[in-house]
Structures are given as C-alpha cells and as structure tokens.
Amino acid sequence: MSSQDTKNAISGVLVIDKPTGMTSHDVVNIVRRGTDIRRVGHTGTLDPRASGVLVILVGPAVRLSEYISASDKRYQAIIRMGTATDTYDAEGSFTREETAIDVTEEQFEVELKKFEGEIEQIPPPYSAVKVKGRKAYEMARNGEEVELEPRMIQVHHLEILEWATPEVVVDVHCSSGTYIRSLANDLGEVLGCGAYLVGLRRTKNGRFSLRDSVPLRKLKEAFDAGDWYKYLIPAAESLTDWPFVELDPDQVETVRHGHRIKADPDTEPGMVRGISTAGELVALLNLEEGEAGDLEWQPKKVFFS
CATH class of the missing domain: 3.30.2350.10 (Pseudouridine synthase)
Known part of the structure; x- marks a missing residue:
C-alpha cells in the first residue's frame, strides 16, 4: 500500500x-x-x-x-449589560445609550431561567442565515431591512457562573442552532437595560x-x-451516546456491501453504531422491517472498507 x-x-x-x-x-x-x-x-x-x-x-x-x-453544545458566555449593539456582540455599533444598571443578581437569574426549555429564538440580523437565497449579514451590511423567522431551539440549562456587573458569565447548555448572541440581546431586552455578548468559549460539543x-x-x-x-x-x-451492535466478521462483510443483517425481535427502534469485534466503526445502522415482517438493520452510512 x-x-x-x-x-x-x-x-x-x-x-x-x-x-x-x-x-x-x-x-x-x-x-x-x-x-x-x-x-x-x-x-x-x-x-x-x-x-x-x-x-x-x-x-x-x-x-x-x-x-x-x-449534537448539543455547551458554552461559557460573557454578557455585558447596559447597552446593546446591532450585531448583538462587541463587533457592532451601539444601538442605544449606555444606561445605569439597576439589576440584581437575583433579578437576572429569574429572567435568565425563563429562557430554559423549548423556546422560539430569532437569529441575529448579522448572521449567515439565508433570506431568499441571500445571507442575512450581507443584507444588513448593505443597510437593508432584515426580517428573520423565529426558530425553535432547546435550552437545557442556564446558570450564572460569575456576577461582576456590568458583566455576567453564564453557562449555557443548548441545542445545535442556538445563537448565544441572540440570547444575550433578548436578556437585555427583558431586563430593560440592554445587553450584548463580549466573550464566548465553547466548552462542549456532543x-x-x-x-x-x-x-x-x-x-x-x-x-x-x-x-x-x-x-x-x-x-x-465520536457517538458513544448512541447504542451499538457488535458485528462478527461475516456481518461486517455483509454490511460493508450495503446489505441488511437480522436484528433481535425485541430491539428498540432507532439508529445504532455497528462496531466490529476489533472496535472499529463499520456503519451507522437503522432498524427497519424486512419483507417477512422481521426486524433488520439497514446500513445508512458505511465507513469500513
């Protein structure tokens, strides 16, 4: 070779x-x-x-x-209260006068917790989201009005890590597709003082x-x-949170050619990893019903050759 x-x-x-x-x-x-x-x-x-x-x-x-x-993501976000920007972060232009912050840590936490769960979120106007085939940030830079549709996201957990007004460090555990900039901006709106993102560190991906x-x-x-x-x-x-089935050498050969193999009758529906006896990822398999009504693993993506 x-x-x-x-x-x-x-x-x-x-x-x-x-x-x-x-x-x-x-x-x-x-x-x-x-x-x-x-x-x-x-x-x-x-x-x-x-x-x-x-x-x-x-x-x-x-x-x-x-x-x-x-997969879900986790971040440490530094949010600065007291004003807001058009990009929802420190790169943008200020859109409101800086105001005194009359918000306690307890008040902040109450409003923060309201963003947990399944919520609608509007992406920032300066984002790569496409509007009629054009990127939103390109339209925004040209001074065009950008109207973005809200999206459903899942925020699993929000927690204050550090309170040092005007800045707050927040731990964010959320679904893919969540804009932390929008979260900061929306928090500023409900608090009445404005807020924007000044720092972001992703601590976990899947x-x-x-x-x-x-x-x-x-x-x-x-x-x-x-x-x-x-x-x-x-x-x-890479997908250790997925269940797996171990494939013997004959099954590996069958799966790598895209053919189905039998599954146990009491198998739970869904996708699994097909792993060889040597621990190599062979394929991603989906449970499907065969012609005779029995359950079979259908290869969806094959990695082993």
Missing part, C-alpha cells in the same frame, strides 16, 4: 481548542496541510471571536458530520469537551514532529 493510500485510510476525530481570531475553516486548512489529507471537515462553525471546542473530522469520518453537528481537546499550538507542533496521530480519536468514539 502506498503512503498516500495509507493516508486515505486514516479516519478519526481531532478535538481542537480553537483560539480566538481565526475561522473554523482556517483550522480545517491547517489540519489539511499538517496531515496531508484532503478529506477534512468540521462539525459546526465556531465564530472567529469565539474560542473552545472545535471537532475536526479526518478521512472517511467526515461522513459523521451531520450527526455530530446536530460528547467532546475541553478535556478531550488539544490546543491548536500543540497540534501544530505535533504536525512538525510527525506524531500528530497521538491526538486522533477513533471514529467509533
């Missing part, structure tokens, strides 16, 4: 602690150059002004992107947290040293 064939067979996850000041795509390009592997992608954009957990998929593992991208991450600086050093593989997490570990 050639060295390029060997590289093409590499599949896994790099969990990177992204510094502020660079885009998620910048990080993808650094990984492409460092690994000499073209097939690299991320699982959800992390704003250039934000730092923290960025999950990078390498090789065939990029096909897991849609599943990891849909099952991966900062504890699993490597600082980008250290990863670059590993690229230079040629031992970056030590940071590569097997693809099978």
